[in-house]
Each structure stands twice: as structure tokens, then as C-alpha cells.
Amino acid sequence: MSVHLKQEEFRLRQEKRKIALKRAKELKARITDYLENKDQIKNGFEVQEQYNRAKQTLLNFFNADNEQWENWHWQMANRIKDVKVISQLIDLSPAEKEAIEKVGRQYRWAVSPYYMALAMVSGSGGPVWLQAIPCIEEVKDRYGVEDPMGEEYTSPVEGVTRRYPDRLIINVTNQCAMYCRHCQRRRNIGEIDVHKSRKVLEGALQYIRENKEIRDVLITGGDALLLSDRQIEWLLTELDNIPHVEIKRLGTRTPVTMPQRITPELCKILENHPPIYINTQFNHPLEVTPEAKKACDMLVKAGVVLGNQAVLLKNINNQPDVMKRLNQSLLTIRVRPYYIFHAKAVKGTRHFITGVDDGIAIMEQLRGYTSGLAVPTYIINAPNGYGKTPVLPQYIIENKNDQVTLRTWEKRIIPYNISGKH
Known part of the structure; x- marks a missing residue:
């Protein structure tokens, strides 16, 4: 290979690398916001200290040990279904207590001790708490139906x-x-x-x-x-x-x-x-x-x-x-x-x-x-x-014969010939 061809090949590689680095920078910028927010969205591994404290509170309340905690029959036998119990585990306002009691008269509720510990970590009104503990909105619903899927x-x-x-x-x-x-x-x-x-x-x-x-x-x-x-x-x-x-x-x-x-x-x-x-x-x-x-x-x-x-x-x-x-x-x-x-x-x-x-x-x-x-x-x-x-976002903008117009995940509008012809 001539020196000229080697130089041209090197130049093309450098140009491609420059394009790749520019693209990598663009992609990194697209995830920056998520990486900044990610630390505020904890998973269960990242709250073990708080979970262990909540678990110990529950063990003390039930006068139980870890062997019992690990037994699913014990978990079922000790499901929490009384607002008086929750009140001894976490501070509730009078309004929160009243809401739980009122909902409980219409809709059954029960929470395993394990999940209650997670709810305590989540805190009143948190994402785990809301899934487990009744709220007053349940009895205010006038439009829902009992069997929407028939x-x-x-x-x-x-x-x-x-x-x-x-x-x-x-x-x-x-x-x-x-x-x-x-x-x-x-x-x-x-x-x-x-x-x-x-x-x-x-x-x-x-x-x-x-x-x-x-x-x-x-x-x-x-x-x-x-x-x-x-x-x-x-x-x-x-x-x-x-x-x-x-x-x-x-x-x-x-x-x-x-x-x-x-x-x-x-x-x-x-x-x-x-x-x-x-x-x-x-x-x-x-x-x-x-x-x-x-x-x-x-x-x-x-x-x-x-x-x-x-x-x-x-x-x-x-x-x-x-x-x-x-x-x-x-x-x-x-x-x-x-x-x-x-x-x-x-x-x-x-x-x-x-x-x-x-x-x-x-x-x-x-x-x-x-x-x-x-x-x-x-x-x-x-x-x-x-x-x-x-239900999907719309990714095909136009579909005409062999030619489709795509919207990519980055919202780029790109024509694409499905036959590969140019």
C-alpha cells in the first residue's frame, strides 16, 4: 500500500473517530438528567438501615425473633389490619386515623409485617405506604365500577x-x-x-x-x-x-x-x-x-x-x-x-x-x-x-409503498426505504 493510501486511510479513521466521539457526547448528555435524579429514587437495597430499624420495631411490637419473621405462616398470622396497631408503629394524625377507620368499615385491608416495614421506610403518603394503607379517597369514589373487565x-x-x-x-x-x-x-x-x-x-x-x-x-x-x-x-x-x-x-x-x-x-x-x-x-x-x-x-x-x-x-x-x-x-x-x-x-x-x-x-x-x-x-x-x-408512541410518521418515515427515540425524522433501493 502506498504512503498516500495509508495516510488517507488514517485520515478516514480519525474522521470516523471524531464523529463517534461527538455522538458519544450527545448520548451521554441524554442520560445526565436521569443520573442526577437517580440518587433520589432509592431502591430497597439502598434503604437497608432504615428497613432494619423498622423491622426491629415490628419484632419488638410482636415480641418475635428473626426466625419467626422468616416464617411465612407467622407473617400471615400477624398481618396488620387495625389502625390501633399502626398508631403504635408510626405517628399518625387524627385525620389519618379517622380515614383508615372509615375506609376499613367499607373495604378490607391487611398488610404483612414485612411489607409494613417497607411502608414505614416509605413514610405516610409515600409510594409503598399508598399501596398498603387505606386513604379517604377510596370512599369518595362515586364513578368506579366493581368489575371493569367484565x-x-x-x-x-x-x-x-x-x-x-x-x-x-x-x-x-x-x-x-x-x-x-x-x-x-x-x-x-x-x-x-x-x-x-x-x-x-x-x-x-x-x-x-x-x-x-x-x-x-x-x-x-x-x-x-x-x-x-x-x-x-x-x-x-x-x-x-x-x-x-x-x-x-x-x-x-x-x-x-x-x-x-x-x-x-x-x-x-x-x-x-x-x-x-x-x-x-x-x-x-x-x-x-x-x-x-x-x-x-x-x-x-x-x-x-x-x-x-x-x-x-x-x-x-x-x-x-x-x-x-x-x-x-x-x-x-x-x-x-x-x-x-x-x-x-x-x-x-x-x-x-x-x-x-x-x-x-x-x-x-x-x-x-x-x-x-x-x-x-x-x-x-x-x-x-x-x-x-x-399503547405505543407513534414511531411511523408516514408509510407509503416502500418508503416509510420514522421518528426515532431521539425524535429524529428519518426516511427509510424498506426495500434497500436508492
């Missing part, structure tokens, strides 16, 4: 909800470790915890056997993992014995609200019934704790595939940086962000509902700004049981 109209047999051609839900219990204030099925909570009877579950299984197009079964509630180990094993075995059922899914919030439920015994059962997918519901980075990580690690080791279905909630996670921090934190504990659900207009929960613009703004600040693994699908559930509808 589940009672999409139940071909008792215990089954069917909204899609090849999959369905078995609703196995109304019990939860915590009754989330934004719950879409609060109409089912009632006054006592009730698992579905064996007769109802056998009827649901028979329906699946008779409908060979059903290849995917979601076991949910309430919380599917609040069934006993024996009941879970029986149900999974029955589903394994139906040839056309390819996968089982479990809907549970226990990794978030009571990670102590994830025991070696439970994981052994799950390991024996692959493939199993678990979708859980982390809604704020504070919920991503070392205890949640331990539970998720055990599930992953058992061969379970983990996904997260966050709910978009006003004053909890309807800011792009909060959702970004949540999704990035989830990936570190091997939970894949799967959906962001727009909150449904369930009676007593409308104070949580945001505008769709909030969801779109979040998606705009995820796509391109973070790993695609951290970008879930934003979903609005169509009313009356007509299913999930994805």
Missing part, C-alpha cells in the same frame, strides 16, 4: 376467566399477603380468606380437558402462592396430565409483599413441574429489596421464568425516572419487565388513575434510553373483558 361475563364455568382463544385463568383464592389498595379484584376480597373448593377446581380442570385449544393456564387469585404446598402440587400435576396444556403460569405478589413464602419446599415443587412462568407485581424501586432478590434467586434456580406486571399508579410510579429505576433494578434480580398496566377504574381506586399521556411519556423515556430488556409493553385493558391493548 370477568363475571367471561367465566364459562365457576373459577375460570377466559378472554383469549388459547389461554385462561383459574382463580383459586381471594387471599393475599397484603390487600393492595389499587386491587382490580377487590370485589372478591370479602371479609374472610377463602380458597376455592376442590369441586370448583376440578370443574375448572375438566373445562380445560374438554377444550383442547387451551395451551396456557394462569393460576391466580388473590395470590396463587397462598395455597398450601400440597394444593399447588396437586393442581400443577393435574395440569401436567392434560396433554394440550403446554405452560403453567402463577400470578403472585408474594416476592414483593411477603418473600418469605418462597421456601425450599415450594421451589422443589415448582422445579418438578416445568415449564412454569411467574408474573409478579413490583410497582416501585423501594420494593426491590435483598429479601425480594433472595426469593427471586430461589425461583430462578428452580427453573421458573420471572416477569413483572407493574401497574401505572398516580403518585407512586407515574414518573419516567421512577419507572426506569424500577425496571433497571428488576433486571438486577433477574425479573424481566413484562407489562405496565394502565390502572383500571375499579370502585374505590380511581385516585390512582393517571392520564394515558403519563404512560406514553414513560415509554418515550424508556425506549432507546435504556436496555430493551428494561422496556415492558404499556397496556390498557379493554372494558368488558375484550383483552389487552398495547
Whole structure:
């Protein structure tokens, strides 16, 4: 190669490097604001000192030890459901006490000690507190409906909800470790915890056997993992014995609200019934704790595939940086962000509902700004049981023959010939 060609090649490399450095500088500038805000959006790993203090307060109150704390049966037996208990754990104003008591007369509530410790760290009115503790807005709601998804109209047999051609839900219990204030099925909570009877579950299984197009079964509630180990094993075995059922899914919030439920015994059962997918519901980075990580690690080791279905909630996670921090934190504990659900207009929960613009703004600040693994699908559930509808920012400006005009994640308008012709 001649000296002239070598010099020209060197010049071109230098020019390309200059362009690359300029581009890198642009990209770095796009994340500066988030990096500045990130330190103010704590995840559960970053508040361990405060959490441990709150945990000790609860242990002292219940006169319990750490061994009891780690037992999920103890957690369930000691769910907090009385404002007098909360008043001894954290200072409440008279108005706050009155609101909790008033809501409690209309809507049931209960919080596991574990999640109560996180709520105490969050503080009254904080993002974890709002999910767990009743507020007066619940009884002011005059427009919400009890069953916005029409589940009672999409139940071909008792215990089954069917909204899609090849999959369905078995609703196995109304019990939860915590009754989330934004719950879409609060109409089912009632006054006592009730698992579905064996007769109802056998009827649901028979329906699946008779409908060979059903290849995917979601076991949910309430919380599917609040069934006993024996009941879970029986149900999974029955589903394994139906040839056309390819996968089982479990809907549970226990990794978030009571990670102590994830025991070696439970994981052994799950390991024996692959493939199993678990979708859980982390809604704020504070919920991503070392205890949640331990539970998720055990599930992953058992061969379970983990996904997260966050709910978009006003004053909890309807800011792009909060959702970004949540999704990035989830990936570190091997939970894949799967959906962001727009909150449904369930009676007593409308104070949580945001505008769709909030969801779109979040998606705009995820796509391109973070790993695609951290970008879930934003979903609005169509009313009356007509299913999930994805909602996306508009990225195709024009589509004409082989020529499309794209808007990139940086809002650059770029023509693109899909045939590759020029």
C-alpha cells in the first residue's frame, strides 16, 4: 500500500473517530438528567438501615425473633389490619386515623409485617405506604365500577376467566399477603380468606380437558402462592396430565409483599413441574429489596421464568425516572419487565388513575434510553373483558409503498426505504 493510501486511510479513521466521539457526547448528555435524579429514587437495597430499624420495631411490637419473621405462616398470622396497631408503629394524625377507620368499615385491608416495614421506610403518603394503607379517597369514589373487565361475563364455568382463544385463568383464592389498595379484584376480597373448593377446581380442570385449544393456564387469585404446598402440587400435576396444556403460569405478589413464602419446599415443587412462568407485581424501586432478590434467586434456580406486571399508579410510579429505576433494578434480580398496566377504574381506586399521556411519556423515556430488556409493553385493558391493548408512541410518521418515515427515540425524522433501493 502506498504512503498516500495509508495516510488517507488514517485520515478516514480519525474522521470516523471524531464523529463517534461527538455522538458519544450527545448520548451521554441524554442520560445526565436521569443520573442526577437517580440518587433520589432509592431502591430497597439502598434503604437497608432504615428497613432494619423498622423491622426491629415490628419484632419488638410482636415480641418475635428473626426466625419467626422468616416464617411465612407467622407473617400471615400477624398481618396488620387495625389502625390501633399502626398508631403504635408510626405517628399518625387524627385525620389519618379517622380515614383508615372509615375506609376499613367499607373495604378490607391487611398488610404483612414485612411489607409494613417497607411502608414505614416509605413514610405516610409515600409510594409503598399508598399501596398498603387505606386513604379517604377510596370512599369518595362515586364513578368506579366493581368489575371493569367484565370477568363475571367471561367465566364459562365457576373459577375460570377466559378472554383469549388459547389461554385462561383459574382463580383459586381471594387471599393475599397484603390487600393492595389499587386491587382490580377487590370485589372478591370479602371479609374472610377463602380458597376455592376442590369441586370448583376440578370443574375448572375438566373445562380445560374438554377444550383442547387451551395451551396456557394462569393460576391466580388473590395470590396463587397462598395455597398450601400440597394444593399447588396437586393442581400443577393435574395440569401436567392434560396433554394440550403446554405452560403453567402463577400470578403472585408474594416476592414483593411477603418473600418469605418462597421456601425450599415450594421451589422443589415448582422445579418438578416445568415449564412454569411467574408474573409478579413490583410497582416501585423501594420494593426491590435483598429479601425480594433472595426469593427471586430461589425461583430462578428452580427453573421458573420471572416477569413483572407493574401497574401505572398516580403518585407512586407515574414518573419516567421512577419507572426506569424500577425496571433497571428488576433486571438486577433477574425479573424481566413484562407489562405496565394502565390502572383500571375499579370502585374505590380511581385516585390512582393517571392520564394515558403519563404512560406514553414513560415509554418515550424508556425506549432507546435504556436496555430493551428494561422496556415492558404499556397496556390498557379493554372494558368488558375484550383483552389487552398495547399503547405505543407513534414511531411511523408516514408509510407509503416502500418508503416509510420514522421518528426515532431521539425524535429524529428519518426516511427509510424498506426495500434497500436508492
